[in-house]
Amino acid sequence: MEFNEVIKLRRSIRKFKAEPIPDEYVNEILKAGRLAPSVSNIQSTRYLVIKNPEVKEKLNEYTVPFVKSAPVVIVCCAYKKAWNEQEKRFLELKEIGAFKDFYEETKQQMEILEKEGKVERMANPEIFSYYLWQHAAIAIDHMMLKAVDLGLGSCWVGFVDREKVRELVNLDNDYDIIALLPIGYPSYNPAPRSRFSVDQLLLKEL
Template sequence: MDVIEAITQRRSCRKFKDEPIPDEKVTDLLEAARLAPSGGNIQPWRFIVVKSEEIRTQLAQATPMPFVPKAPVVFVCCVDTQVFSPESVGTRFHELKEAGAFLGTPLEEMRPEDYAKRRNSDPIAARAYLGLNAAIAIDHITLRAVELGLGTCWVMMFDQDKLKEILNLEDRYHVVALLPIGIPEHVPAPRPRIPLNDVLLKEV
């Protein structure tokens, strides 16, 4: 299966077979996320893999979507706000510099401390930036899942505080999505898409 096939076949799946997902497939999905690109290589995504029936049942207290706890596996997709700490930013900066990512740009001569100051200090903008980067990793998971014969569904209706309580999450982590995963009970029909002419604003 090539990338465009995975994109074409990907659906939001809300009914899953009552079959466990092999550990190697779970690891495969996490690896797809790990390899995702991110701005400044900050790699803010963190995941909790919920397999136990006990915790999956408790997730029903945090989301109104009844199919979430019924999936054999649920990824709780988070971001780590501490990726913006000077130490973390400095480490990522040196990694990028060593990899030659800054060649031919003004960043090639920039000092780590100056690089760190480039971050937007607005907490709302920073949270949105982390979520945007995490979304890339999550989409890697959804497309790899198609290749593995699995279904997924982005769920963004949940109680942040309740999830943190159930999962004993530290304040540094922020949940951006729930991703129930399983073998589809049926393949949903393709969703309507607006035509390409409506997507393309102009060519200049």
């Protein structure tokens, strides 16, 4: 499907046909999430795929009811230990020339900024703590758009008891559960949602 069509057609889908999704579609969706950007390419987002109706039935106790009607539910997680390999991932990027034309200039500027004591504010540890959620958010958006491209629908579900779901799927504390992504063939065609105009969103041009 044409890109603009995909982003225009995407809606949160909250009712699904019972028809199962081919495994290769699920794989295509996961592959779209895999292409999402992340800090130093640490690729911290992880997934659990739930298809088993009994597991979905239990999941229903900890989230919104429409989730269980989706043939597939992806539990999107942040793998906190991905930070441990940040340097390795960064070097991989360097090796393939991702920063080739910018490396020296950036390095010089970093040295100046460091001398001037400005780095701390830019690489604020507080902001770092949000990055894993941001990585997952981008990946989830990629997956939702790929679902549309495949004729499927999905809905980002943040209303979930993360601790209970952690227990249900037996996930250890190295992972944070970010959201559920129920996916299936839409059984209705929702009207476009209202959105602010660009003028309302644009604060100023400088």
